[in-house]
Amino acid sequence: MELTVQDSIYWIKFANERIQSEKEYLTSLDQAIGDSDHGINMARGFQQSVNKISDGSYVHVSDVFKDVAMTMMSKVGGASGPLYGTAFLRLSSAVKEKNPLDHKVFVEGLEDALNGIKQRGKANKGEKTMVDVWEPVVTLLNKNNEVTAEEIVNTAKEAMEHTKKLVATKGRASYFKEKSIGHIDPGSASSFYLFESLAKVWKSGGQA
């Protein structure tokens, strides 16, 4: 699929709606193995991102992502600020000066974003972090451009649920060691909403 400026704005808007309505749930996940700030932080970051990009008139998709990145970095207090900020910043640089983004360019951008998250958080797959959702989704999108919205949602959802079985070795949850088993990682949950929202844009075939 192609991603236009308008699509990218809808992507963030959909994600924001989802995160606003799941704010309490995200907080409860973070309460179990963290510092209970994920819901509030993500809700703040996405709301302010939407406010920011709704005002702007954009020529390039990269500028939408850059504004999202900057907002995430300065408005989100927890680890998700630098992590989502880095992800969108990498995505933005990877797709610079292009509109719309074709499938290949967009997926390469997401791959860069994933690598950014891994570097920033010094995390790899299997450590009960957002990487556990990002990596399988990027792998799926990399396979072909015939991926359906359902496949994206299913892959992200399964990946998020799988974090339940993992022991946290990164972030605040790592202090809980084995006690972290049985809980979904909050960052993987917010990442699921992000990709679920992308799938929603995907489904409309760029006619969001």
Added chain:
Amino acid sequence: MNFVGIVLISHSSKIVEGIKELIRQVITDVPIEIAGGTENNEIGTSIDKIAKAIQDADQGKGVLLFYDIGSAKMNAEMAVELAETDVKLVDAPLVEGAYMAAVESGMGKSLGEIYKAMKEEF
């Protein structure tokens, strides 16, 4: 005389206020800036606060950053990447590391010298 600056980053402003107070008892001339809590002074860290603290602590001899846990390090790393001054992030216990660095800076040592001493000690 100019000194290497020190920035203390914590999730809580009270933590870094306390550490600064502790150091100020002995070292009065070294610039020490704090970046504690989020923009709204809630628990967390803010890249904007860190960036401002770096600017304020810089007398031209560079700045050393000390942090507490989790997102503090990530935000500090981002601030280092964005900073235009000579900045180094130190992996050391916040209280002890910052105290030792302040003493070293007060003796007129350079950023590189203090950083090296930190690495050896911690």
